[in-house]
C-alpha cells in the first residue's frame with residue numbers, strides 16, 4: 001500500500017508544491033519504517049493517502065487561470081517586496097531592489113538586449129543618440145536614421161538651433177575612443193523571451209504592490225546601451241512627459257545588465273520629485289532642449305546645482321533593479337568606463353489609465369491616429385498583465 005501512496009503523493013504534490021520527491025519512493029518507506037506499531041503505520045499511511053488525494057483534487061479542480069495565479073503567487077513570494085521598499089518607492093519616487101533577479105533572468109535579459117542591438121537597424125524606433133546629437137550640433141556627418149520614424153530630426157535640429165540649452169556630455173577619458181548611446185523602444189515585439197518576461201514574469205505583481213493598484217497594463221520597453229566611451233549624459237526628465245497618457249500611476253523598472261559604477265552611466269534621481277505633481281516638458285535626451293511645441297513646465301537646470309535638488313546617483317549590479325515612478329525626475333551620467341553599460345526599462349501603468357494626447361511628445365510606437373482623449377488604451381498594444389489570465393488553450 002505504501003508504494004501506492006508514494007506514487008500518488010509524488011504525482012500530486014510535485015507540480016504544485018515545487019517539491020522534488022522524484023526518486024523518493026523510498027522516502028515514504030523510510031518514514032513508515034520509523035513506526036514499528038502497525039496501527040501507527042496504518043494511520044500514517046491513511047494520512048499520506050489523504051494528503052495525496054487532497055493535492056490531486058486541488059490540481060484537477062484548479063482552472064488554468066487559478067494555476068497561473070498560483071504560479072504567480074509563488075513568484076511573488078520568491079521576489080518578495082519588503083514594506084521598506086514600498087515605502088521608499090512612495091516617498092522617494094524610486095527604489096533599488098538589490099539582487100531581485102536571478103542570474104538566469106539576467107542572462108535572458110542580456111540576450112534580449114543583444115538581440116535588440118543586432119536588429120537595431122531594422123527597428124522603427126531605434127536611434128543612435130550620439131550620432132543624432134553629433135548631427136544636430138553640427139559636429140558630425142548627417143545622421144541617416146534609416147527605418148526609424150519616431151522623431152522628426154529636421155524639427156529637432158531647428159529646436160536645437162533655437163535653444164540655449166547645451167548638449168550634455170561628460171568629459172571623455174584622455175585617449176578613450178568615443179562610443180555611442182543606442183536606444184530602442186518596443187523590443188519585446190521582436191524578442192519573444194523578453195515579451196514572456198515582461199508579460200508573465202514577476203514585474204506586473206510588483207507594480208501592483210508598489211502602485212497599490214488592482215490591475216496593471218504593460219506599456220512598453222526601451223533599451224539603453226551606452227557603449228564604452230559613450231559620454232553622452234541622459235538629460236534629466238520624467239518619463240510621463242513622453243507618454244500620451246491621462247494619469248500618472250505607473251512605474252518603470254530600470255534593469256542594468258552590466259555593473260554600473262561611478263562614471264559608468266549611473267542613474268540619478270531627484271528624490272521626492274514625483275510628489276511635486278508637476279509635469280515638465282520632454283527633452284531630446286542629449287540636452288534639456290525640449291521637444292518643439294511640447295506642453296509642460298521648463299525643467300529646472302538640475303545639473304547646475306545637483307546638491308540643491310538632493311540628486312542621488314545609484315550604483316548597481318546585474319540582478320539589481322531600480323524602479324521609479326512615472327513622475328520621478330531622473331537622468332544618467334555618460335559612460336566613461338571601459339565596458340558597455342546595457343540596461344532595459346520596462347514600464348507598467350494603471351490598467352484603467354486612458355489615452356490623452358500630449359502636445360509635442362513623440363508618437364508612441366504603433367500609435368493609432370484616430371484614438372481620442374479619454375479612450376481606453378488598446379489591449380493589443382499595451383496588454384493588461386495583472387491580474388494574470390490563463391493562456392488560451
Ligand SMILES: O=C(O)CCC(=O)C(=O)O
Nearest residue numbers: 224234239254332343345
Ligand atoms: O539608461 C539611461 O540612460 C536612461 C534610462 C531612463 O531614462 C529610463 O529608463 O527612464
